[in-house]
Amino acid sequence: MLKDAIVIGTGFGGITAAALLAKAGYDVLTLEAASELGGCSSKFDRDGYRFSAGATVGMGFEEGGMLKRLFEELNSPLPPMKKLDEIMNVYLPDRTVTYFSEKERWYKEIANKFDRNQDRIIAFFEEVFKVSRVLQKFVERRAIFPPSTASEFFALLKSVDVNLLGLTPYLTQSVQDRLAKFGLTNNEPFMAFVNGQLMDSVQTTASYCPSLLGYMALSIFHNGAFYVEGGLASIIHALAENYHASGGELRLRHKVVSIAKQGDVWTVMTKRGEVFRTKKVIMNAPIHNIFSLLEPELHHSLSIEEQQEKKKDAWGAFTLYIGADSSFMMPESNSIPFHQFISSYEFPLSEGNQFLFSMSQEGDTKFAPTGKTSITISTHTKVDNWWERETYERRKEEYMGRIIESIDKRFPSFSSSINMKMTGTPVTFKRYTQRENGKVGGYIPTGKYSLLKSYSPNSGVEGLWFCGDTVFPGAGSLGSSLSGWMVADAIKGKHPVQDM
Known part of the structure; x- marks a missing residue:
């Protein structure tokens, strides 16, 4: 059966495009390699705690905000969330700044x-x-940017x-x-x-x-930051439920290994050997992965050059997932879910010198039992450091020790409150999100003209579209979702169901 569209990946970009197209009457199939929705915005459960795999701060849900308008477009209620006035404490070496x-x-x-x-x-x-x-x-x-057709x-x-x-x-x-x-x-x-x-x-x-x-x-x-009950995975799941209600088909644990084109029809093959046919392919996979998935004869037709793409750098993430007694937090900071630590002015803001500390709030039992808190900690790291087997375990222990030591300086009882802890590295992200070498967060801007060198959601090949953090407008849940909305707009503009 020929599908109207196949979406590959259920991160914010993919699930946004899928939900909008299904709502408009398209016959859409979405394939996800993992057993959980959301990619870098997914969740997982361990020992009675839920953890956000990566992204944690909710944005775009204020009146007129992009994600608020998306849910209105889909006629879907937003999951429970709280708008924050005190968004984040930023712990600099010599002062604490509260971001209002x-x-x-x-x-x-x-x-x-x-x-x-x-x-x-x-x-x-x-x-x-x-x-x-x-x-x-x-x-x-x-608007699609950079434009590549007369209509764009x-x-x-x-x-x-x-x-x-x-x-x-x-x-x-x-x-x-x-x-x-x-x-x-x-x-x-x-x-x-x-x-x-x-x-x-x-x-x-x-x-x-x-x-x-x-x-x-x-x-x-300053437009609005939100604490979302159950984390950003709650937003992904709400979009997926809307997609299902509109007739969309979703298959987990279906890793795509090959994408080819025969005439006007695309064929998508999974690791299971299944082959699906469609008019449109929407890839919510990072551009890093594109060339290994597309059949070689399509490479020269892309608007992206493989060698140029390989020169563009991206960070990895070292993450700590901690379940703890919530009593370690000082009362004045207990209602603030997000905390940024910068340990030294002398060192780069990566490799544990700077990290984001996100903790679940009291009463959010999706994350943790009463009196406990679920904590996700993330620092930027160079991906190449993590693929040396001889130093891998030692490096994990060093980073974990460095980060916990920094937290203990602010909250002296933190270490003794920990009930369980796990680490994540670029190797982990590669395994669970399929991202090449564990690169996350989009490309690293390299100068004042970087925005003009963004990759377009339009691949340059008829019927193939990109969305996610490696195409315009860029990283984060908002940027990724917006790219998926752009793709859905472009496809609907060429589809007869718009005029029905």
Whole structure:
């Protein structure tokens, strides 16, 4: 039977595209290699605890937010969640900064915690908010970027207004360039704070981050950050339920090993030897994996060159999954689910020197029993370090010790409260998410022009589409979901069911 579309992977991009197409009346099959939905946003259960595999912070659920509008488009209720005012504590070597969502409270925190340049820092954030408001309106129009067809160019032009054109000078600047304009680059604590936020959101620091990309990242918490009961996997499962209700077919433990094209029909083969036929293929696999899945004769037709792609770098993640008694947390911090640790100003913000600590909240029994908490900790790491068997176990112990030592300095009873712990490495992510060498989080921006070098969701081959964190608009649950929505829009624009 010929399917209208086959979606490969159930991360945010894939499940968004699948749900939207099924809602529109398409006959859609979704194939997932793992036994759990969600890819890097999935969950797993151990010893009475649920853990988020990777992504933890909920964004885009505020009124008018992208994911809120997605659920409205699907006529589906959002899972239970709480909007946060105190989003995150950031533990710098010599101070703790609380990241407030509400702008005025945030500005008061800046005045209290940064002992110089407060007026310049506030002026910088005013620019961040002003620019990001314009960008947000453009992104919400869901134009394919970079465009590769006449219709995509036309749609992009229609999405551009005079306010967006006013941001043209920012295209040739990095976040570091903008910080220099405000005289902030010598303010070590503030630069560490900004760089920590950028690392967690766009995978790089101010020196290498395009200003427009960085401004969107630095503004996103102020639009709304949410604690989602049961984690972001709850969002994935809600989208999957909507997909099922619309008639979509989903098969877990169906790893795709080959994708070929015969005329106008695509054939998708799984490890089980099953072959499925379709008009459209939507790959929610990272671009790192594309060339090993596509039949070689298709490689030259892609808009992406294999050798060029191999030169683009991406991080891996070292993760710690800890079940603990929640009593270790100080009362004033107990209601804050997200904590960022930066142990030293002297070292790079990776390999355990900077990490995100996400803990379940009291009463969320999807994650942990009463009086307990489920903790996911993640730090950026170079993937190449983890494929040497001789040093693998020792490296795991070193990273785990380094991270727990940093937490103990802030919360002295943390170690003694631990009931169970597990580690994850790029090897683990390769095994469970199929991502090449365990690369996660999209590509690392390498300079002010990186945004203009993004890969398009349009593969360049008729009927083949990409979504996820390695195509525009980039990393994170919001960016990945938006890419899936773009693909669904593009396919529906060419399908007769739109006119029925």
